[in-house]
Amino acid sequence: MAAVLKSLFQVSTSKKEDNQEEFDVEYSFAEEYSGPPVSYDIPKVVPVDVHRIPTASVVATAAILSKNLSLPVIEPIVKRDPQSIKNQKLKESDLDSVVTSVCVDNEDSTLESEYVENDHGCYRASDGIESSGTLGFSDSHDNSRELSGSSDVEDLVDECKEEVRFVSESNPVGLDYEEPILSSPDLSCEVLSCEEVEDYADEVAVNQGNRTAVVTFGEIQSSDVSTDSDEEEPGMFPEKPIVSSDSKKCFRCHRGKRFTEREVCIVCGAKYCINCVLRAMGAMPEGRKCITCIGYRIIESKRDSLGKCSAMLKRLLSKWQMNEIMELEKSCQANQLPPHLVSVNGRCLSLRELVDLLSCAYPPKKLRPGKYWYDKVAGFWGKEGHKPCQIISPQLAVGDTIKRDASKGNTNILINGREITQAELYMLKLAGINCEGNVCFWLSADGSCQEEGMNNVVGKIWDKTTHKLFCAALRLPIPPVSANSSDEEVGSGLGAGDSRSTDSKKLNKLLLAGCDQSGTSTLFKQAKIVYRVPFSEEEHQNITYTIQRNLYRYIAILLEGREKFEEEYHVEMRKKWLDEPGPSVLPDLIEEENIYSISPRLKNFSDWLLQAMMLGNLEVIFPAATREYAAVVEELWKHKAFQATYQRRNELQMLPRVANYFLDHAVEISKADYNPSDMDKLYAEGITSSNGVACMDFSFPNPTQDSYMEAVDQYSSSMRYQLIRVHASCVGKNCKWLEMFEDVDLVIFCVSLTEYTEYMEDYNGICTNKMMESKKLFENIISHPSFAQKHCLLLLNKFDILEEIIEQAPLSECEWFQDFNPVISRHPNSNTSNNNPSLAQRAYHYIAVQFKRLYYSITQQKLYVSQLTALEPDSVDGALKYTREILKWDEEKHKIMRDWMTEDAEASTTLEASITT
Ligand SMILES: Nc1nc2c(ncn2[C@@H]2O[C@H](COP(=O)(O)OP(=O)(O)OP(=O)(O)O)[C@@H](O)[C@H]2O)c(=O)[nH]1
Numbered sequence: 001m002a003a004v005l006k007s008l009f010q011v012s013t014s015k016k017e018d019n020q021e022e023f024d025v026e027y028s029f030a031e032e033y034s035g036p037p038v039s040y041d042i043p044k045v046v047p048v049d050v051h052r053i054p055t056a057s058v059v060a061t062a063a064i065l066s067k068n069l070s071l072p073v074i075e076p077i078v079k080r081d082p083q084s085i086k087n088q089k090l091k092e093s094d095l096d097s098v099v100t101s102v103c104v105d106n107e108d109s110t111l112e113s114e115y116v117e118n119d120h121g122c123y124r125a126s127d128g129i130e131s132s133g134t135l136g137f138s139d140s141h142d143n144s145r146e147l148s149g150s151s152d153v154e155d156l157v158d159e160c161k162e163e164v165r166f167v168s169e170s171n172p173v174g175l176d177y178e179e180p181i182l183s184s185p186d187l188s189c190e191v192l193s194c195e196e197v198e199d200y201a202d203e204v205a206v207n208q209g210n211r212t213a214v215v216t217f218g219e220i221q222s223s224d225v226s227t228d229s230d231e232e233e234p235g236m237f238p239e240k241p242i243v244s245s246d247s248k249k250c251f252r253c254h255r256g257k258r259f260t261e262r263e264v265c266i267v268c269g270a271k272y273c274i275n276c277v278l279r280a281m282g283a284m285p286e287g288r289k290c291i292t293c294i295g296y297r298i299i300e301s302k303r304d305s306l307g308k309c310s311a312m313l314k315r316l317l318s319k320w321q322m323n324e325i326m327e328l329e330k331s332c333q334a335n336q337l338p339p340h341l342v343s344v345n346g347r348c349l350s351l352r353e354l355v356d357l358l359s360c361a362y363p364p365k366k367l368r369p370g371k372y373w374y375d376k377v378a379g380f381w382g383k384e385g386h387k388p389c390q391i392i393s394p395q396l397a398v399g400d401t402i403k404r405d406a407s408k409g410n411t412n413i414l415i416n417g418r419e420i421t422q423a424e425l426y427m428l429k430l431a432g433i434n435c436e437g438n439v440c441f442w443l444s445a446d447g448s449c450q451e452e453g454m455n456n457v458v459g460k461i462w463d464k465t466t467h468k469l470f471c472a473a474l475r476l477p478i479p480p481v482s483a484n485s486s487d488e489e490v491g492s493g494l495g496a497g498d499s500r501s502t503d504s505k506k507l508n509k510l511l512l513a514g515c516d517q518s519g520t521s522t523l524f525k526q527a528k529i530v531y532r533v534p535f536s537e538e539e540h541q542n543i544t545y546t547i548q549r550n551l552y553r554y555i556a557i558l559l560e561g562r563e564k565f566e567e568e569y570h571v572e573m574r575k576k577w578l579d580e581p582g583p584s585v586l587p588d589l590i591e592e593e594n595i596y597s598i599s600p601r602l603k604n605f606s607d608w609l610l611q612a613m614m615l616g617n618l619e620v621i622f623p624a625a626t627r628e629y630a631a632v633v634e635e636l637w638k639h640k641a642f643q644a645t646y647q648r649r650n651e652l653q654m655l656p657r658v659a660n661y662f663l664d665h666a667v668e669i670s671k672a673d674y675n676p677s678d679m680d681k682l683y684a685e686g687i688t689s690s691n692g693v694a695c696m697d698f699s700f701p702n703p704t705q706d707s708y709m710e711a712v713d714q715y716s717s718s719m720r721y722q723l724i725r726v727h728a729s730c731v732g733k734n735c736k737w738l739e740m741f742e743d744v745d746l747v748i749f750c751v752s753l754t755e756y757t758e759y760m761e762d763y764n765g766i767c768t769n770k771m772m773e774s775k776k777l778f779e780n781i782i783s784h785p786s787f788a789q790k791h792c793l794l795l796l797n798k799f800d801i802l803e804e805i806i807e808q809a810p811l812s813e814c815e816w817f818q819d820f821n822p823v824i825s826r827h828p829n830s831n832t833s834n835n836n837p838s839l840a841q842r843a844y845h846y847i848a849v850q851f852k853r854l855y856y857s858i859t860q861q862k863l864y865v866s867q868l869t870a871l872e873p874d875s876v877d878g879a880l881k882y883t884r885e886i887l888k889w890d891e892e893k894h895k896i897m898r899d900w901m902t903e904d905a906e907a908s909t910t911l912e913a914s915i916t917t
C-alpha cells in the first residue's frame with residue numbers, strides 16, 4: 001500500500017514540477033487504516049493540514065484515484081455562504097459533468113484536468129491559488145449549482161481566483177443563516193469513500209427538492225476561520241438541520257421498507273441501510289455521523305443513545321472496532337453537551353464549569369440542556385421550579401448563587417437559602433427536626449442540620465436507613481451509596497471520599513447481583529474478610545442479631561422435628577405393644593422410655609417458641625429475649641431428646657445447611673455477650689437489615705513474597721475497586737432501579753449451581769425452577785441499557801454442593817438443561833483425571849455454555865465465567881482477581897488500539913512530509 005501511495009504522490013509531485021504555477025499545491029490522502037488486522041476494512045481518518053487546494057478537477061481526480069486504491073479522501077469544508085448559495089446554483093448535470101470529465105482525465109492517466117467541464121463548456125479553475133485546508137471531497141447529500149451562461153462562467157472563474165471553497169449545504173428551508181462549518185482553525189476533516197463521488201450526482205438528483213448546495217472555489221483567508229472560531233466559546237460546535245425523519249427509506253440508496261434495519265446519524269438524523277451505512281459514515285471518528293456531519297453537534301434527543309449502536313452496525317464491524325467507535329462517540333469533543341445550554345442557578349455554564357460539574361465524584365445523572373438549581377452546601381440538585389432530584393458532590397464552583405425560589409417551594413422554610421418544597425418539609429419532620437414558624441436551616445453535605453445563627457445540630461437526616469427509605473417514598477434523592485460508606489470500610493488504608501474525587505478514574509466499580517440464596521451476601525462478606533475491610537459497627541450489630549434470631553429459628557425447627565419424632569416413636573411402640581400384648585403399665589413405660597420426650601418446663605418453652613415461629617413473631621421477640629432464654633437453650637442443648645433430634649437433622653427439610661454451623665455453637669451464641677467471629681459473620685444469613693444495597697471499597701494487597709509478582713502487580717495494587725452488592729429485590733420490576741448503577745465497570749452475576757433442583761412458588765401458586773428465575777434476572781440485567789458495552793462475569797457458586805447432589809439430581813430436572821447428556825467413563829479412576837472430568841465438572845461447563853450462549857445472543861459479546869465456592873476465601877479472591885484481569889486487559893486493549901492509531905497517523909504524516917519535501 002505504501003508503494004502504491006508513493007507512486008500516486010510521485011505522479012502528483014512530478015505534475016507539480018511540470019506546471020509549477022498551476023499545481024503549486026500540497027495535499028495528502030487519508031491513509032488506509034493499517035493498524036490491527038481487525039480494523040483493516042475501516043478507512044481511518046487522518047487529519048491533515050493542507051495549505052493549498054488544487055483545482056476542483058484535481059480534487060476530483062484525487063478522489064477517483066483514491067477510489068482505485070480504496071482510499072478515503074479528506075475534504076476541506078470551510079464556510080457556508082448563503083449569498084453565494086442563492087446566487088450560484090449548480091445543477092446536478094453540471095456536477096455530473098465535472099465528475100465525468102475528471103473520470104475521463106483519470107482514465108487517460110493525466111492530471112491535467114485544470115478545467116471543469118460542464119454543459120456550457122470548459123472552465124479553467126483556480127490555478128495555483130493558495131488556500132489552507134485539507135484536501136478532499138464533500139459528501140453533501142445534495143450539491144447543485146446553476147450556471148446559466150458564459151457570464152456565470154466568468155463569474156465563477158473570477159470567484160475561483162478569490163476563493164477556494166467547497167461548500168455544502170443541507171438546509172431544506174431557507175438558508176437564512178450563516179454558520180461556520182468548522183469551529184477551529186485546524187480544520188476538521190471528513191472522509192469520503194470514493195463511491196460517494198460516483199453516487200454524488202444521484203444523491204443530488206434525489207435530494208434536490210429539499211436541499212440546496214453550492215460549490216464555490218475561493219481562497220480561504222485564515223481570518224475567515226479564526227474570526228468565527230474566536231467568537232465561539234470553546235466547547236461550542238455548530239448545529240446542523242435535521243433531515244426529514246419520517247422517511248422510511250435509506251437516505252443514500254432510497255431503498256428499504258418500514259422494518260428495514262437502519263442506523264441513524266446522531267447529528268442530522270439521516271437513516272442508512274446496511275449497504276450504505278459504512279459508506280455514508282466512513283471511519284466514524286466521532287461515532288455514528290454522516291461524513292458531512294463530522295464536527296457538528298449531536299441532536300440532544302440522541303444523547304441517551306451515545307455509545308449504544310444498533311445490532312446492524314455490530315454485525316458489520318468487529319467488536320474491537322465497535323468498541324473503539326463507541327468510545328470515540330462518547331468521548332469526542334463535538335459530542336459533548338454544549339455548556340451554554342446548561343444554566344445553573346440562573347447562569348449559563350462556561351466550559352470549565354461544565355467540566356468541573358461532570359468530572360466530580362458524583363455528577364448529575366444524564367445531564368441535558370436545561371435550567372437547574374444547585375445547593376453547593378448540601379449538594380442538592382434539581383430542575384428549576386422542581387424539588388431536588390439528586391444529591392451530587394457539594395462545593396462545586398458552578399453557576400450563580402442559589403435563589404430562594406429555585407425550587408418554587410411554598411413552605412416558608414429555607415434550607416441553605418432555598419425555600420423548600422412540601423416533600424422536603426415532610427422529610428425534615430420525619431427526621432425529627434422542629435420546623436415550627438419561619439425557620440432557616442443550614443444543611444451540610446453529611447446531613448447535619450443547624451438552625452441559622454445557632455451552633456447546635458438539630459438533627460442528622462442521613463443517619464437512619466429508615467429515613468432514606470422515607471426519602472425514596474417521597475421521591476426525594478438520597479446521598480450516593482458509596483458516598484455513605486464510612487472511612488473504616490475502606491480497605492488498605494485508602495480514604496474513600498478524597499481519593500475518589502481526585503482520582504475517580506482509578507476506582508473500578510463492580511456490581512454484584514444475583515437471585516436470592518445465590519450467595520451474593522456470602523461473597524461480599526468473604527471479600528470483606530479477605531481484603532481486611534472491617535465490618536461497620538452497624539453491620540456488626542445487625543449480623544449479631546441475625547445470628548441470634550436465626551439460632552432460635554433453627555432451635556424451633558429442631559423442636560418441631562422432636563415433636564414429630566416423639567410422636568413417631570410413640571406410635572411405633574404402641575403398635576409393638578398391640579402386636580405383643582403385655583401388662584397394662586406398659587404404655588406408661590413407653591412414654592418414659594421415649595428418647596424424644598422432654599420435661600414439662602422445656603415443653604412449655606418449645607410450645608411457646610413454635611407458636612411464635614408459626615405466627616412469624618420471632619423477629620419481634622429475638623434477639624431482645626436472648627438474655628432471658630440463654631439458660632433454657634443451654635439446658636435444651638444438653639438434653640438427650642434434643643441431641644437425638646439433632647442427630648437426625650438431615651431429615652428436617654426446613655433446616656438450612658448453615659444451621660449446623662450455628663447449632664454447634666448454640667450455647668455460646670445464645671449468651672448476651674456473644675461477639676461473632678469472622679467465620680460466624682460469613683455463615684450468617686444476610687448482611688444488614690438495610691435496603692439491600694451494600695458497598696465496600698478495597699484494593700488487592702501487594703504480594704510480598706515474590707518480587708517479580710510484586711512488579712507485575714504494582715499496577716493493580718494502585719487500582720481501587722468498589723464492590724456494590726445489590727439484592728434481587730432492589731433491582732425492581734423490569735430492573736428499573738438498575739440505572740442507578742450505570743457507572744459500574746463490570747457486572748458480576750452470581751448463580752447457585754444448586755438452583756436447578758430448587759423451586760419457588762409465586763403468588764398464584766405456580767412453581768418455577770429457580771434456575772429459570774436466575775436466567776430471567778440475568779437476561780433483564782444484561783439487556784438493561786445501562787450495562788450495554790459493560791463486561792460481565794458470571795460466577796457459578798456452590799460448586800461444593802453440586803458435587804454432592806449431582807449424582808442423585810440429574811441436571812435435566814431443569815427444562816433449560818434438557819439436553820445435558822454427558823458420556824461418563826465407567827473406569828473407576830478415570831472420572832477424576834483431567835481428561836475425563838467429573839460429572840459435576842461437566843455439569844458446570846454445560847451450564848456455563850448455556851449462559852454464554854444466552855449472553856452472546858443478547859449482547860454479541862463474550863461472557864466471562866468462573867466457578868465459585870463462596871464459603872472458601874481463596875475461591876472469592878480468585879473470582880475477584882479475575883475481574884481485575886478483565887478490566888486490566890480491557891484497558892490495555894484500548895491503549896494498544898490508541899497506540900496503533902497514533903503510530904498510524906504519525907507514519908502517514910512522515911510519509912506526507914517526505915513526499916512534499
Ligand atoms: N455450601 C455452600 N454454601 C454456600 C455457598 N455460598 C453461599 N452458601 C450458603 O447459601 C446460603 C445463601 O447465601 P447468601 O449469601 O445468603 O445468598 P443471598 O441470598 O445471595 O444473600 P442474602 O439475600 O443476603 O441472603 C447461605 O446459607 C450461605 O451460607 C457455597 O459456596 N457453598
Ligand SMILES: [Mg+2]
Pocket residue numbers: 516517518685686
Ligand atoms: Mg439470602
